[in-house]
Amino acid sequence: MYRTIKPTAVKWLAAVAAFGLIAAGTAGAQAPAPKAAAKPAAASKAVAAPVTPAKSTDATVREIEKYREALADGNPADLWEARGEDLWKQKRGPKNASFEKCDLGLGEGVVKGAYAKLPRYFEDTDRVQDLESRLVTCMVMLQGFKYDQAKRAPFGSAENKSNMEALVAYVTANSRGAKMNVSLSHAKEKEAYAIGKKMFFHRGGPHDFSCATCHAQDNIRIRLQDLPNLTKQEPAQRAYTSWPAYRVSQGELRSFQWRLFDCFRQQRFPELDFTSEGSVALTTYLARNANGGIFNAPAIKR
Secondary structure, three states: OOOOOOOOHHHHHHHHHHHHHHHHHHHHHHOOOOOOOOOOOOHHHOOOOOOEEOOOOOHHHHHHHHHHHHHHOOOOHHHHHHHHHHHHHOOEOOOOEOOOOOEOOOOEOOOOOOHHHOOEEEOOOOEEEOHHHHHHHHHHHOOOOOHHHHOOOOOOOOOOOOHHHHHHHHHHHOOOOOEOOOOOOOHHHHHHHHHHHHHHHOOEOOOOEOHHHHHOOOOEEEOOEEOOOOOOHHHHHHHHOOOOEEEOOOOEEEOHHHHHHHHHHHOOOOOOOOOOHHHHHHHHHHHHHOOOOEOOOOEEEO
């Protein structure tokens, strides 16, 4: 049964309309007129800067923050959270079992505060796992699904809602207000962090991009989107603790695995495999950098 969400439709639509005006005005201000094609530069200089300098006091940034605040009351992510709670308690799969014995690191069935300590090392798999990869493990070991079945359809659409995203919404919501505390006490946690850091700074693809191209500098923005410096604690805390999030532009709740997947797509990198060791390592690096931040998601984003 879905929980009641406060009737904020008028406020929500007004905020969307206001954001449309902000987008239109800023697009005109930010986008330069097209130029004639130039001869290709040398390979080391082939990539144009994808970002625009910005200041935290910029009027556009302030208006975007007002938009986000207006939408926050009555977040549609509540619907995913409610469905995720039902899925957590529902007996499913060949073994007709629920997730209520799934160990996310704090004991069987414990979800309160679990996400704030993920990714972490799990002895039963001898691997560092994030939330999504751990849920896949529980679907296989507890519910009896095959591995490829458990990984199927991790990202939803209007026609096909994702069970994984609903479960992510439910589990993460139970860490709201908790302080991020990702450990590097185990050797494999240290290894995952080091690999994730290397991935973050690795440049490649047709545009010679890396994660650091957009997320290792201060005070930059692309179009309407601030690009936090994820190598620094405060902006890393602010960014990481706001995922997963309901994306207004897509009408879907999106997990952190989706966020990485989409970043790789935008860089024109090879597709990042869902719950792969690489994706978990990169998450470990970013989550650890956010340690000490107060988790506040599922959030809402444009």
